[in-house]
Amino acid sequence: MEHALEFREVTKQYTGFTLDRVSLQLPKGCIMGLIGENGAGKSTMIKLIMDLIRKDGGAITVLGQDSVNLPRQTKEAVGVVMDECCFPEYVNLQSANKIMKSIYRMWDETKFQELVQRFSLPEKKTVKEYSRGMKMKLSIAVALSHRPQLLVLDEATSGLDPVVRNEILDVFLDFIQDETHSIFMSSHILSDLEKACDYITFLHQGKVIFSDEKDRITEQYGVLKCSEKELESIDPSLIVGKRKNAFGAEALVLKSKLRGGYLIDNATVEDMMLFYIKEKEQ
Amino acid sequence: MIGLLKKDVMSFSGQTKIYLLVILLYGVFSFFSKDASMFSVLVSLFGAMYVVTAMAYDEKSGWNKYALTMPVSRDDIVIAKYLLGALFTACAFILNIVMAFAVAPGNLLESIYQVLPFAGIALFYIAVVLPILFKLGVEKGRMMMLVAFFAPTILFLFIKESGINLDWLTEDLLNRIIPFTPVFIVLLLIGSAWLSCRIFRKKEL
Amino acid sequence: MTILYILNIYNITLGGALFFMNILISNSSGQPIYEQIVSQIKSMILTGELKAGDALPSMRLLAKELRISVITTKRAYEELEREGFIFSVTGKGSFVAEKNTEFVKEENLRQMEEAMQKAVELANLCGVSLSELTETLRLIYKGE
Numbered sequence: 001m002e003h004a005l006e007f008r009e010v011t012k013q014y015t016g017f018t019l020d021r022v023s024l025q026l027p028k029g030c031i032m033g034l035i036g037e038n039g040a041g042k043s044t045m046i047k048l049i050m051d052l053i054r055k056d057g058g059a060i061t062v063l064g065q066d067s068v069n070l071p072r073q074t075k076e077a078v079g080v081v082m083d084e085c086c087f088p089e090y091v092n093l094q095s096a097n098k099i100m101k102s103i104y105r106m107w108d109e110t111k112f113q114e115l116v117q118r119f120s121l122p123e124k125k126t127v128k129e130y131s132r133g134m135k136m137k138l139s140i141a142v143a144l145s146h147r148p149q150l151l152v153l154d155e156a157t158s159g160l161d162p163v164v165r166n167e168i169l170d171v172f173l174d175f176i177q178d179e180t181h182s183i184f185m186s187s188h189i190l191s192d193l194e195k196a197c198d199y200i201t202f203l204h205q206g207k208v209i210f211s212d213e214k215d216r217i218t219e220q221y222g223v224l225k226c227s228e229k230e231l232e233s234i235d236p237s238l239i240v241g242k243r244k245n246a247f248g249a250e251a252l253v254l255k256s257k258l259r260g261g262y263l264i265d266n267a268t269v270e271d272m273m274l275f276y277i278k279e280k281e282q
Numbered sequence: 283m284i285g286l287l288k289k290d291v292m293s294f295s296g297q298t299k300i301y302l303l304v305i306l307l308y309g310v311f312s313f314f315s316k317d318a319s320m321f322s323v324l325v326s327l328f329g330a331m332y333v334v335t336a337m338a339y340d341e342k343s344g345w346n347k348y349a350l351t352m353p354v355s356r357d358d359i360v361i362a363k364y365l366l367g368a369l370f371t372a373c374a375f376i377l378n379i380v381m382a383f384a385v386a387p388g389n390l391l392e393s394i395y396q397v398l399p400f401a402g403i404a405l406f407y408i409a410v411v412l413p414i415l416f417k418l419g420v421e422k423g424r425m426m427m428l429v430a431f432f433a434p435t436i437l438f439l440f441i442k443e444s445g446i447n448l449d450w451l452t453e454d455l456l457n458r459i460i461p462f463t464p465v466f467i468v469l470l471l472i473g474s475a476w477l478s479c480r481i482f483r484k485k486e487l
Numbered sequence: 488m489t490i491l492y493i494l495n496i497y498n499i500t501l502g503g504a505l506f507f508m509n510i511l512i513s514n515s516s517g518q519p520i521y522e523q524i525v526s527q528i529k530s531m532i533l534t535g536e537l538k539a540g541d542a543l544p545s546m547r548l549l550a551k552e553l554r555i556s557v558i559t560t561k562r563a564y565e566e567l568e569r570e571g572f573i574f575s576v577t578g579k580g581s582f583v584a585e586k587n588t589e590f591v592k593e594e595n596l597r598q599m600e601e602a603m604q605k606a607v608e609l610a611n612l613c614g615v616s617l618s619e620l621t622e623t624l625r626l627i628y629k630g631e
Contacts, residue, residue: 072353086348088339102285173551195554
C-alpha cells in the first residue's frame with residue numbers, strides 16, 4: 001500500500017539553517033501531526049511538499065507521485081491550507097466559488113456551500129473584512145471542497161479560539177472517516193494534535209527527532225515527579241530530559257523500564273517536546 | 283488558467299470602480315470638447331496599469347504560492363497575466379474607437395489608425411514591465427517600472443540633443459516600417475512571455 | 488447468518504450515533520487507552536449489555552467520537568477479536584461474537600488472577616506476609 005506522503009532523506013540548505021536528511025511516512029487513512037519550535041523547519045517541509053521551493057537532496061512522494069512537477073491529477077487530490085488566507089482581499093464567497101470552480105475539475109459546489117454554512121461565513125463580506133478565524137475557515141472550506149484525498153495544513157488553526165478549533169477538528173475527523181483520506185498537519189497547538197493524531201513527527205533544528213505512532217509516547221514515556229536526590233539515583237539512560245523546581249524535580253522517563261512505586265504521570269506530546277528541547281539546551 | 287483570469291478580472295469590482303467613474307467623466311468631457319487624445323492616453327494607460335495592479339493584489343495576499351498547490355502550473359500563472367494585459371488592451375482599444383468615432387464621426391478606418399498606436403504602446407509597456415515584476419515583485423519593481431516608462435522618452439531626447447544624424451529616417455522609410463510594428467509588438471510579447479516563464483519557473487516562493 | 492446480517496443493517500442505517508453503549512476513556516489512569524476500550528467492551532458483552540450479533544461502531548467512528556487515534560481503536564478491536572469476543576466482516580464492520588460460556592469463565596478467571604497478582608505486588612511493597620494476605624482475603628470473601 002503506497003503512503004499518502006513520504007519523505008526520504010530530504011535536505012534543504014539555507015544560510016544558517018539546514019533541513020537535514022528528513023524522513024517520514026504517512027500511511028493512508030491516518031493523521032500525522034508535525035511539531036517543532038518556530039524555525040525548526042516545519043513550513044520549509046510543507047513548501048517542499050508543494051514544490052514551492054527546491055530541495056537539495058532526497059525525495060518526496062505525494063500520493064505516490066514525485067513532488068517535483070506533480071501531475072495535475074494529483075494536485076486535484078491535494079488540499080492545502082497555508083498559515084494565512086491567500087485569497088486577494090476583494091474576493092467574497094461567491095467569487096471564491098466561481099474562481100475555484102474554474103480551477104478544479106472536481107470542485108464540489110454543494111460541499112462548499114455546506115461547509116460555508118456550517119462555519120457561518122458571511123455571504124456579502126470580502127476577505128478584506130474577514131477576521132482571522134473567518135479567513136482560515138474559508139481556506140479550510142476551499143481545501144475540502146474539491147474532493148481531496150490528502151490534506152496538508154500549515155498552522156491552519158493557530159490564532160483561533162478553542163471553540164473554532166474544536167469545530168474545525170470535527171470537520172477533519174469527519175474527513176478521515178474515509179480510509180483513503182489522510183491529513184498532514186503542522187501545529188503549535190499540541191492539545192489539538194493529542195486529540196486526533198495517529199502519528200507525530202517531532203522536528204527540531206532541521207532534524208527529525210521522533211516520527212512514530214502518537215500512542216507510543218503515552219505508552220512508553222511518563223513524567224516522573226520526585227525529589228532531586230531521587231532523580232540522581234535513577235539510571236540516566238532512562239531519562240529523556242529533566243526539569244528542577246524549588247520543591248522537587250520532574251523528568252520524562254521510559255516508564256516501562258522504571259521499576260518501583262514512583263509517582264509517574266502520563267506523558268503528553270507537549271511533555272515530549274519540552275523535555276527534549278530542555279535537555280538539548282543543557 | 284481561466285480561473286486565474288476570472289480572479290484578476292473580478293478585482294475590477296471594488297475600489298477600481300472609482301477609475302471607471304473617472305474614465306466615464308473624462309469620456310463625457312472629451313466628447314463635448316471634441317478632443318479624444320487625452321481620453322485615449324488615459325484609457326490605454328489604465329488598461330496597461332491594470333496588470334500591475336493585479337500583480338500587486340497577488341503579491342499582497344501571497345496568492346501565487348497558494349495557486350501552485352492547485353492544478354495550476356507556473357507557466358499558467360505567467361500566461362494568465364499576459365492574457366489579462368491583452369484583454370484590457372483590447373477593451374481600451376474598443377473604448378478608444380468608440381470615442382474617436384463619437385468625437386469625429388466619419389471614416390472608421392481612420393479612427394482605427396488613430397487609436398492603434400495607443401494599443402501598441404500599451405502592449406509594449408506590458409511586454410517590458412511584466413518580466414521585471416516577475417523577477418523583482420511589485421514592491422521592488424516599482425522603481426524599475428518608472429525607468430521603463432520614461433526610458434523611451436529619455437532615449438528619444440538624448441538622441442535628439444546629441445545631434446546624431448537621423449536623416450536616413452525619412453518619412454518614406456517610416457511609412458514602410460510602421461505596418462510591421464504589430465508584428466514587432468507580437469514578437470516582443472512572445473519573447474517577454476518566454477522570459478517571464480523562465481524567471482518564474484526558477485522563483486522560490 | 489442472514490437474520491443477523493439484516494439486524495445489523497438495521498442498526499447501522501439508523502445513523503452513526505445510535506449505538507446504545509457508553510465508552511468512557513480516562514486520560515489520567517495508568518491504563519493504556521486501548522486496554523480501557525477492550526475491558527469496557529468486554530464487560531458489556533459479559534454482562535449481556537451487548538448481545539451476540541450486535542454491531543459495534545466502526546473503528547474510525549469510535550476514534551472520532553472519543554477523540555483518539557484510529558490506531559488505538561484498531562488495536563482494541565484486534566485484541567477483542569483475538570480473544571474471540573468479536574468478529575469482523577470486511578466491508579461490513581465488527582460484531583459481537585456468540586457467547587461462549589467457557590470463554591466467559593476463562594476471562595473471569597484471568598481477571599481474577601490479574602487482580603491477585605496486583606495484590607501480591609502491593610503486599611511485597613508494604614511488607615505484608617503471605618499469611619496476613621490470606622487472612623485478609625478470607626475476611627473479604629466472608630464479608631461478601
